[in-house]
Amino acid sequence: MEKKTEKQLAADIVKAANEHALDILCLSELGELGKGIGTKLPEGNVIAWIRRLLADSAVSPVAIYADEHYATLVLSDRVDVLEYRVIRDFVQTQRDRCFQHFRVRTSDRDEPISIVNCHAPSSKKRKLTVDMRRRYFAAFHEVCAGSPFIWGGDFNTGLIQLMTLLAGIDDRYDLDSNPAQPGSLQTVFSHPLKFKHGDFAVTFGLCSVQVNSEIGVSFNGTSDAHDVVVAKVFGNTRSAAQPARQEDAGNERTPPPQQSSALTGAERPELPMPTRTAPRPEAEANSASSAAQPAQQEPAGSALPPRQEQSSALTGAERPEWPMPTRPAPRPEAEASAASSAAQPAQQEPAGNALPPRNHRVNAIFGTDDPSMAPLQEVLEQIGTQFLFGKVAKIVASSTGCYDLASAPCIVEKLEAFLEIVAEQRSRHLRRHQSLTSDDVFSPEDMQKIHREWMEDHESWMNGETLNNYNCRLQGTGKGDHQKAHQIRRSAFSAFVFQIIGNKHVALASIQHPICSAAQPADAIQRFMRAWEEEKSSEDYKKRVQISEQLTKERMALKNAAHASRQAFVRGRKIHAAILQGSNQWAALSDRDKTLLDDFTCGTLERVRDKCDAAFGWNNEMRTAASSTANKIGR
Numbered sequence: 001m002e003k004k005t006e007k008q009l010a011a012d013i014v015k016a017a018n019e020h021a022l023d024i025l026c027l028s029e030l031g032e033l034g035k036g037i038g039t040k041l042p043e044g045n046v047i048a049w050i051r052r053l054l055a056d057s058a059v060s061p062v063a064i065y066a067d068e069h070y071a072t073l074v075l076s077d078r079v080d081v082l083e084y085r086v087i088r089d090f091v092q093t094q095r096d097r098c099f100q101h102f103r104v105r106t107s108d109r110d111e112p113i114s115i116v117n118c119h120a121p122s123s124k125k126r127k128l129t130v131d132m133r134r135r136y137f138a139a140f141h142e143v144c145a146g147s148p149f150i151w152g153g154d155f156n157t158g159l160i161q162l163m164t165l166l167a168g169i170d171d172r173y174d175l176d177s178n179p180a181q182p183g184s185l186q187t188v189f190s191h192p193l194k195f196k197h198g199d200f201a202v203t204f205g206l207c208s209v210q211v212n213s214e215i216g217v218s219f220n221g222t223s224d225a226h227d228v229v230v231a232k233v234f235g236n237t238r239s240a241a242q243p244a245r246q247e248d249a250g251n252e253r254t255p256p257p258q259q260s261s262a263l264t265g266a267e268r269p270e271l272p273m274p275t276r277t278a279p280r281p282e283a284e285a286n287s288a289s290s291a292a293q294p295a296q297q298e299p300a301g302s303a304l305p306p307r308q309e310q311s312s313a314l315t316g317a318e319r320p321e322w323p324m325p326t327r328p329a330p331r332p333e334a335e336a337s338a339a340s341s342a343a344q345p346a347q348q349e350p351a352g353n354a355l356p357p358r359n360h361r362v363n364a365i366f367g368t369d370d371p372s373m374a375p376l377q378e379v380l381e382q383i384g385t386q387f388l389f390g391k392v393a394k395i396v397a398s399s400t401g402c403y404d405l406a407s408a409p410c411i412v413e414k415l416e417a418f419l420e421i422v423a424e425q426r427s428r429h430l431r432r433h434q435s436l437t438s439d440d441v442f443s444p445e446d447m448q449k450i451h452r453e454w455m456e457d458h459e460s461w462m463n464g465e466t467l468n469n470y471n472c473r474l475q476g477t478g479k480g481d482h483q484k485a486h487q488i489r490r491s492a493f494s495a496f497v498f499q500i501i502g503n504k505h506v507a508l509a510s511i512q513h514p515i516c517s518a519a520q521p522a523d524a525i526q527r528f529m530r531a532w533e534e535e536k537s538s539e540d541y542k543k544r545v546q547i548s549e550q551l552t553k554e555r556m557a558l559k560n561a562a563h564a565s566r567q568a569f570v571r572g573r574k575i576h577a578a579i580l581q582g583s584n585q586w587a588a589l590s591d592r593d594k595t596l597l598d599d600f601t602c603g604t605l606e607r608v609r610d611k612c613d614a615a616f617g618w619n620n621e622m623r624t625a626a627s628s629t630a631n632k633i634g635r
Helices: 003-020 046-053 130-144 159-167 333-339 360-366 371-388 411-432 444-456 464-475 481-501 504-512 521-536 539-581 591-601 604-616 620-624 629-634
Strands: 024-027 063-067 070-074 080-088 098-105 113-119 149-154 185-189 200-204 207-211 229-234 258-262 302-304 395-397 402-405
Touching: 003 024, 003 046, 003 229, 024 098, 024 113, 046 063, 046 070, 063 080, 063 098, 070 098, 070 113, 080 130, 098 130, 113 130, 130 149, 130 159, 149 229, 159 185, 159 200, 159 360, 159 371, 159 411, 185 207, 185 229, 200 229, 360 371, 360 411, 371 411, 371 521, 411 444, 411 481, 411 504, 444 481, 444 504, 464 481, 481 504, 504 521, 539 591, 539 604, 591 604
Parallel strands: 080 258, 113 149
Antiparallel strands: 024 070, 063 070, 080 098, 098 113, 149 200, 185 200, 207 229, 229 302, 395 402
16 A cells, blocks of 8 residues: 555544544455455554554554454444454355454443444456345344344445345334334435445444544545445443343453354354354454453444445444334324325235235345346436435434434335336326337326326325315315315325425326336436436526525534534533532633533523524423433433
């Protein structure tokens, strides 16, 4: 590695560690697959090389785990690495594919968290097939053995394809998730609006928050393709009834067993895997784990950067005090109905008695390596990430700050419903106009007919409450009742079409163009994409984007002010408590802390916090609600 590149890598590591208070940083693609970078280093040892890079910085890793083309840095002595493995042999035809797996804990009261650091390369010589992707994710699932986890790196897999494959591995990964529900599958990105392909991490069984990073290729970093992904998580604390670990004599802890695991295809051995007799010490091994250091307090987060240095990091956060469920509870039907809008897609029943497999359309598209499906896969990935995946994070307040909750994807179900509606509307129109073929692009006149007939068939898409209101107005004898009925139908239909995909133009364009046609889908998709680009270049679309960006900017400014006010209030309270307990003295305080203490005792910090909360839209009842996820995070 060139000196300039080494210097930039060291700068990226230091920046990531300092800006995000990382506990763990995972790097991948350090050298070629199966070889690693060690053979090209003067030291011949990755661990010694990394320590040399960071020798003149304030970052001093507690431990470094280097194997193959991976290196994971433990940056905080509060993280206890219970177990470290390099998982191999899960793809029999390419046995040098592997990934790092860790089980970590930050306190005797914390439930262990599994961390996977994986780069799944794909090239003409080493094609990453759908089956290989399944084997990667099945291996992740197997080694995590039901524990909360963070998976990151570069999977070389689109977000929708990832969720589709995970849904076939465990039912808990295929739920209508709630971002405030810690039992759900959640995703975090380098940036939710600007993330590069692969720049996301997946968490499960944890409450995760979105943290935008400014490290990587978008910021002239070492990586040539990726940005850092930070996964900040709030771990699970065990109840008092659960016994804590027993410490060794003299409070010394034994290094974690380093294991080499073989998950052979479909017949994987049951965990735990066999353990090596003894781990090699850091001085001996370029590809061995170093001794785990004692952990101290508080939980963790995890973060993952670029492909060339795909980093995964655990960031500290306060532990929630409530038990983590393994899966979110389904909403009662009445509640779900109340939460729905005026227009909801109707359930389409297939012909005959036999029901097709769940999400069969999405599975057929993303579960194949057929090159002819690649264009459709690409456009649906774009549609899913731009329209089906929530970009406006739910911001919640804790006692110590304000956080953007991670996204909880249920895009596979949404995409399946979208494809079902598109297919149904095209089929209906083709049945009525038999001169058209399934590969035709519908004319503007065709689309007008589809739009009118679809809207008039209001019982197929209008929800019960709106339908009753519409019928009452339609049958009414009062002045303006019929006009009001038609207004209700038009408004509800517009909302319904928008909700199909999150963009009315995309929904109608997908019906107009045969994007799922078996004949020349690439050409159909190109025409669809041109229509989409025309919409994006329209003045009306640009105005909507400007309004959205301004509202987002204003919202973020209010959120940052509320966050800062909470942090100041908590610090002032801690200083005040320390003075009362005699563990600190006024004379020993810095000028800043003296000011904070004065502002706390006279109530200024509390008033500023409440003012910022009010500006952001929170009230005291929301802040103190016992069921608030944010409050539980902050305790």
